[in-house]
Amino acid sequence: MSLLSVTDLDVRHGLLPAVRGITLEVAKGETLALIGANGSGKTTLLRAIAGAHIPAAGSISFAGQDVTSLPSHRRVGLGIALVPEGRRLFAQMTVEENLLLGRTAGRPGDWTVDAVMEAFPNLKPRRHARTGTLSGGEQQATAIGRALMSNPDMLLLDEVSLGLSPLVVDRVYASLQGLLSSGTTIVLVEQDLDRAMRVSDRVVCMLEGCVVLESPARDVTREQVTQAYFGLHKLKKTGTAP
Numbered sequence: 001m002s003l004l005s006v007t008d009l010d011v012r013h014g015l016l017p018a019v020r021g022i023t024l025e026v027a028k029g030e031t032l033a034l035i036g037a038n039g040s041g042k043t044t045l046l047r048a049i050a051g052a053h054i055p056a057a058g059s060i061s062f063a064g065q066d067v068t069s070l071p072s073h074r075r076v077g078l079g080i081a082l083v084p085e086g087r088r089l090f091a092q093m094t095v096e097e098n099l100l101l102g103r104t105a106g107r108p109g110d111w112t113v114d115a116v117m118e119a120f121p122n123l124k125p126r127r128h129a130r131t132g133t134l135s136g137g138e139q140q141a142t143a144i145g146r147a148l149m150s151n152p153d154m155l156l157l158d159e160v161s162l163g164l165s166p167l168v169v170d171r172v173y174a175s176l177q178g179l180l181s182s183g184t185t186i187v188l189v190e191q192d193l194d195r196a197m198r199v200s201d202r203v204v205c206m207l208e209g210c211v212v213l214e215s216p217a218r219d220v221t222r223e224q225v226t227q228a229y230f231g232l233h234k235l236k237k238t239g240t241a242p
């Protein structure tokens with residue numbers, strides 16, 4: 001059964017159509033990777049699902065409830081958490097204080113500050129440090145931890161690798177591994193195609209605001225995804241590029 005249903009979604013930035021007619025289902029427990037070139041609309045789609053950007057048309061439902069016009073804090077309360085591109089931490093506040101902000105939705109669950117420290121051991125010695133003084137990897141771990149503190153049913157991860165060295169990205173993904181295999185529903189934007197295909201159940205490739213390829217990760221080759229990425233493919237699905 002689908003946890004998330006996106007139907008005929010249009011999202012604009014002013015007059016610019018950034019997401020065009022996208023229809024997408026995400027099943028409970030699934031890890032879906034969103035792939036696509038810069039500007040293809042991945043971030044806009046994630047932000048629309050999280051309620052940070054209200055769509056011009058179409059609908060979004062989560063756990064059977066229409067959330068299309070719900071503000072983002074109400075969606076957090078329903079179990080949708082976004083780890084935004086660029087992390088957006090409060091630099092003057094400590095790791096622990098940033099994490100505690102994630103609890104304001106008041107959802108019950110197992111995530112505590114200590115649990116986040118266990119999942120991301122690199123944060124342990126930095127617990128009382130201001131996040132402005134952290135390394136990129138520590139900041140990313142804090143941003144993911146803050147989202148987890150809301151005990152989400154679905155986690156939206158926007159480019160967790162951005163600006164991190166390959167070694168640090170490996171560490172972040174190693175920490176995420178437990179989460180990826182724990183049954184939490186995850187939608188992730190990842191520029192590293194190999195990694196995206198390795199960690200996800202299904203891949204969706206976007207081009208110019210549309211879905212141009214959608215497939216179980218194991219049924220598609222890297223070359224097919226690359227072709228879709230550059231628009232050199234046979235169109236496959238609804239919400240496709242003209």
Ligand code: ATP
Pocket residue numbers: 013014016017018036037038039040041042043044045085
């Ligand atoms: P990236 O990988 O660079 O983050 P993306 O696939 O996530 O790209 P979006 O950031 O969603 O794509 O951008 C989709 C389109 O919307 C692009 O043409 C982009 O220039 C435009 N856009 C994104 N944010 C804004 C904004 N705040 N104001 C105006 N246009 C925007």
